[in-house]
Amino acid sequence: MTLDLRVLRASEYDSWHEALELAFGGVGGGVGDSELLRDLAEIDRAIGVWDGDECVGTTGAYSFRLTVPGGAQVPTAGVTRVSVAATHRRRGVLTSMMRRQLDDVRSLGEPLAVLTASEPAIYGRYGYGVASYALSAEIDTSRVHIRIPGGVDGEGDDIRLRRVRADDPDVREACEALYAADVAKRPGMPARRPGWERLPVVGTGAARDGLSALQCVLAERDGEVVGFTLFHNRPEWDVSGPKGTIELRDLHAADPVAYAVLWRFLFGIDLTSALRVRSRPVDDAFRYLVSDFRRCEPRVRDDLYLRPVEVAPALEARTYRTPVDVVLEVTDTFCPWNEGRWRLSGDAKGATCARTADAPDLVLSVNELSAVYLGGTPLAALGRAGRVRETRAGALEAASVAFGSDVAPWLPHGF
Structure with a gap:
């Protein structure tokens, strides 16, 4: 049929x-x-x-x-x-x-299409590449502690922690404002449209699968919400006593001290000895606050897959860390309108990208362009892997620096 x-x-x-x-x-x-x-x-x-x-x-x-x-x-x-x-x-x-x-x-x-892949091998043939990675950790909170920035006694004492209902509309509004502030700072984050604010709290009002109902704690300074965390508690006991696990669901904060205070809170919840972290940015600040990163058992995996649907508008939509002027020869068998040579000229203020007949400086497929687009994968690393061919000496290193990002791309939730 x-x-x-x-x-x-x-x-x-x-x-x-x-x-x-x-x-x-x-x-x-x-x-x-x-x-x-x-x-x-x-x-x-x-x-x-x-x-x-x-x-x-x-x-x-x-x-x-x-x-x-x-x-x-x-x-x-x-x-x-x-x-x-x-x-x-x-x-x-x-x-x-x-x-x-x-x-x-x-x-x-x-100009862009993104997805998360249940099976990573599938989407390369459609031009997608891994544009961001996610950090997970299984932290032994009985042996690892958090340092508050500044190292001064009393740092963070001006912050009040308050437990609230995660589904309270006023709470969600305050949390969404903190999320939106982070969206503006970090590549790979989607701006949430109306209705998506329900995503972090949906279906979590009742205990299930051994987990507590979703809990929410706000960090406040002078009456203003400066951070929040969403988490579950998985209580567990053995003959030696309690050994519960906190499962982090979300955490955002307006400044480093509020951020560290929330992490310290999670590390110190009574009757627990472990903190399970999923899908955090690979450069998450907690890495630089813990006393022993090895005992956090970190693991990195592929997360957001991306592909430029239209090469020129996509490359013009972002800025570049250093000035770049490079001719890219792109192959894209699935979206052939992207194939050909493109001159990309740009810097931290903006960029232009147009077709050209000039000789290429770099030869690559759309998969490589996809992988480096958000700045999370160095173009030079793909060159060392043989996936990008340099035809003008020095072009690969210069373009790699320009495409980079000081902030790692991150997808904070699925869709």
């Missing part, structure tokens, strides 16, 4: 979502999670592939604005909910959806 690829109709949402859940093992995320997904879904950006009455392929996109080096928030397609039924693998279903989706993204004028 011929497969039918089409934009989702609102009446088909339940069947489409059930196909997605089945492809991911058949276990849903809970009632609250499902309700939020439905509310946030952009039905006109969702695509389904149908075999008769059965949905056998799904993908969708959110209309994001993503922070890039230099601080601009660039229109971006947040690709999401990608699946193919196990019965329909190796029939071109995923490729057909990716083709249609990127064509649609281009028509909407979004």
Whole structure:
């Protein structure tokens, strides 16, 4: 039977979502999670592939604005909910959806597309590259402690910690303001549209899976909220006594002292001896506050995948750490409109990018361009791996410095 690829109709949402859940093992995320997904879904950006009455392929996109080096928030397609039924693998279903989706993204004028990958090997063939990494840690808080910046007795004493309800509207407003302030500073963070402020707290009001209900603690100075943390407690006991684990869900602060005070609070919660951290920036400040990073058992993994949908607008949307004037020869078999030679000229104030007939300085595929775009992967490292070819001496090192970012890119939550 011929497969039918089409934009989702609102009446088909339940069947489409059930196909997605089945492809991911058949276990849903809970009632609250499902309700939020439905509310946030952009039905006109969702695509389904149908075999008769059965949905056998799904993908969708959110209309994001993503922070890039230099601080601009660039229109971006947040690709999401990608699946193919196990019965329909190796029939071109995923490729057909990716083709249609990127064509649609281009028509909407979004220079970037991003996603998180359940299986990293899949998306390279569609031009995506790993643009940011995430740091996880299993911290032995019985043997590791936090240093407050400044090293002065009493530092942080002007900060009051207050436990509040995470779902209180006033609390969420204050927390969102701190999140938004960080969005402006760090590449890779999406500016949250209305409704997304529910994401950190949805489905966490009741204890489950051995975890406490979501807890929220604010850090306040002179009555102003200067930080917050969201976390769960996983209580546990053995014959020696308590050995509970704190599972960090979120933490933002307006200044280094407030940030350190919140971390110190998490380290010192009674009846616990471990802090589990997931998906933090690889340059997270806690790394430089702990007394023993080795006992934090750090682990880094790939996180945000990105691809320029339109090379010139994407490269012009960000700034560059040092002046750069380089001709890039780009191959992009999946989006052939990006192929060819591009002269990129820019600095910390802005950039221009246009087609050129000049000889290339660097030869690379769109995958490499994707990986270095947010400044988290050095272009020179890809050159040492043989993935970027330098044809003008010195061009690789100069471009690598220019593409870099003093702040590591970070995706703070999935989508």
